[in-house]
Amino acid sequence: MTRRRPTTLAAAAGFIAVAAFALTGCASNGATDTGTADGSEAAAFRMGTQPWLGYGQWYVAGDQGFFTDRGVEVEISSFAADAEVNAALAAGRLDMANVGSQAALQFIEEGLDVSIVMLLDSATTADAILAGEGIDSTDDLAGKRVAFEEGATSEILLAEALAGAGLDFSDITVVPTGADTVAPMLLAGQVDAGVTYEPYVSEALAAGDAIQIIESAEDHPGLISDVLVVRNEVLQQRPNEVREVLAAWDDAVSFSADNVEEGRTIIATGVGSKPDELKTAFDGVHYYSLEENRALLAGSYLEETLPALAEVAVRIGLISGSVDAASTIDASFLGE
CATH class of the missing domain: 3.40.190.10 (Periplasmic binding protein-like II)
Structure with missing residues (x-):
């Protein structure tokens, strides 16, 4: 999709x-x-x-x-x-x-x-920020490698989430990638977090026990x-x-x-x-x-x-x- x-x-x-x-x-x-x-x-x-x-x-x-x-x-x-x-x-x-x-x-x-x-x-939950072990909230993304598709809805969600945590893109290491490759990169340890959407969110959660949603579109209604x-x-x-x-x-x-x-x-x-x-x-x-x-x-x-x-x-x-x-x-x- x-x-x-x-x-x-x-x-x-x-x-x-x-x-x-x-x-x-x-x-x-x-x-x-x-x-x-x-x-x-x-x-x-x-x-x-x-x-x-x-x-x-x-x-x-x-x-x-x-x-x-x-x-x-x-x-x-x-x-x-x-x-x-x-x-x-x-x-x-x-x-x-x-x-x-x-x-x-x-x-x-x-x-x-x-x-x-x-x-x-x-x-609601169809767009989400996923993170690996040791990252429990958007606040923890400072200094971390975050994968997402630039210029897309994923960047919009991430921008709003970072702002809510008092951060911006200069506080993270941006890793540009397609939405379909975020989960594989996260599971392989190539990045610390990533932004994607369904069905990739569920695939990532099912594939790795340490992967979790730290923020989703549900936290920003209508965005x-x-x-x-x-x-x-x-x-x-x-x-x-x-x-x-x-x-x-x-x-x-x-x-x-x-x-x-x-x-x-x-x-x-x-x-x-x-x-x-x-x-x-x-x-x-x-x-x-x-x-x-x-x-x-x-x-x-x-x-x-x-x-x-x-x-x-x-x-x-x-x-x-x-x-x-x-x-x-x-x-x-x-x-x-």
Whole structure:
């Protein structure tokens, strides 16, 4: 699974390529007014995603016919890397995309005319800082070798954890590596600690008795999260349909809560895995309903979480800080 690795729009420009997977929910049953603002016939929404289970409720919505029920058509294109989906959105090849919250801030600061319209998911225990024997807390990382993927969600989590311990990156020895190699390096004693995510967290814990979690995304609610961004021209031209797309997500979240195994099977298939391989990963992710969104996008996510994330993003050089986090959100499509 790729994991929402931030990248600048300039760097993404060479990666505009849509993968073969497409999932379509066909319109229309006439239940709602889904025409465009100018009265023209509605086309399918072009949505970009990646094989990360946090975006998986869209697969449930398609499989269960919730798009059709809501009178909308959505074509989902899955991309292999963040750079690809970012570039496609920047080039106007997508109407909307599922991205990390930090990537949304970066888009907007770099001038991409999009808004955050919905909070999709957040990691709890699915992202974690692991450490070997003799390291019991983040405070103990001073002077230690710490492996993590730079410019990714792992760096965001580590930056916030270090700040809470009164440390920064100059107090540790940074060992750049991919998320999938953190656990092997830790188990081999090549590093003292590392930051990664599921399923690598559980694999590391199962492989070494001395390995433990010293801090996780659960300690920083909402920090590691994903959002749906939509091009503002689409929001202006097709507001009713956008509302119905979001409602289909909500239908999928409710279905998955009532039918856990079936929902997980659909999502695992969508991201190219088997349900049993992702059990711990599912357990470490929370999907947000529209009711939760209505509270969070006008409350703690708007006032606390997103500004805190923006501060961390500035600290690690992802953004300069010129974007007002609150101005990136448009919660008017969440319904009542």
